[in-house]
Amino acid sequence: MTSAAFERLVRQLDDASGPSYDARAELIGIGSAAIPAVIDGLPSLDGFGQLTAIEVFEAVGDPRCGPTLIGLLGSDNSTVREWAAGALAGLRIEGAVEPLRRARLACLERGTPPDRTEPCTIRWALTDFGARTPVVPPLTARLRATAGADAPGWPSAHFAEIVGDLADHAQVILYSQFWRVDDGGTRWVRGPGLDRELDWTAPWERLVAQAREWSLLEATEAPVGDDVFVVPEWIDRSDLDRGR
Missing domain, CATH: 1.25.10.10 (Leucine-rich Repeat Variant)
Structure with a gap:
């Protein structure tokens, strides 16, 4: 050519x-x-x-x-x-x-x-690239391990436990997605769809509390089933550190 x-x-x-x-x-x-x-x-x-x-x-x-x-x-x-x-x-x-x-x-x-x-x-x-290590508390790590190597996340039935574990370890949950795994493959599932908005001007401790509150509310309305998995996205205080 x-x-x-x-x-x-x-x-x-x-x-x-x-x-x-x-x-x-x-x-x-x-x-x-x-x-x-x-x-x-x-x-x-x-x-x-x-x-x-x-x-x-x-x-x-x-x-x-x-x-x-x-x-x-x-x-x-x-x-x-x-x-x-x-x-x-x-x-x-x-x-x-x-x-x-x-x-x-x-x-x-x-x-x-x-x-x-x-x-x-x-x-x-x-x-x-191995240049960032997410904080994964023990309970969250254990619940992920029991889900199986091919699972796209954590069993949705344990969502509230994961929320509490992450918040107890000062992690801020940004949002969560849900996936269903069946014979047809892995498919996105509509979650509660709450219109959350964290106040990023607030102290970190307040952000943790806000994120816990929103996520626990989501957990009460989240899809549940043996084939449904939740994938939360969370950050540590260090992710907002401008010196790193």
């Missing part, structure tokens, strides 16, 4: 009316040979095109995209930053840990609430 043909495909990544999806599929099908052209053309793309380019990077799995993904952590587009962080972890890009730590700090400095998707993805990426 000529360089002009590659450039045409990369430009089409920005066209959300349809050509973007065809161009993405063609670039993925070409594989590693297409990656230099996507890297070179990425700065000229808008947010949609950059997100599609990240999908190409992830599907092809060529580590040469690493520096470009690291650069996207400084994008003005929060979704681009979030997707770049996830791709860095998914592709195990060498040298990504310190840029991800800076991205975490930038979220704090922007005042992004820690329950938004960008900081959640950055924390997940750091955890996946």
Whole structure:
């Protein structure tokens, strides 16, 4: 394929009316040979095109995209930053840990609430690299172990116990998701859907209490069954530490 043909495909990544999806599929099908052209053309793309380019990077799995993904952590587009962080972890890009730590700090400095998707993805990426260790209290760890290696979380019947255990160990639960596992696979299940909003200006102890209160309320209305699992997302005080 000529360089002009590659450039045409990369430009089409920005066209959300349809050509973007065809161009993405063609670039993925070409594989590693297409990656230099996507890297070179990425700065000229808008947010949609950059997100599609990240999908190409992830599907092809060529580590040469690493520096470009690291650069996207400084994008003005929060979704681009979030997707770049996830791709860095998914592709195990060498040298990504310190840029991800800076991205975490930038979220704090922007005042992004820690329950938004960008900081959640950055924390997940750091955890996946072994650069962040979530606090998992003993009871919570034990209940997870009894759920089985293939379980997507904790048995929902133990949700209230998990809430109490995490709060007793000064962890703030941000939100929880529910999943059903049956012969049809793993499917998301609608939870109570409470419109919670933590006061991030409050002292940490108050945040812990607020999160416990909301989560216990959710537990009273949560779906329950032998095949239903809950996946809470929580943070430690250290996750808001600007010195790390």
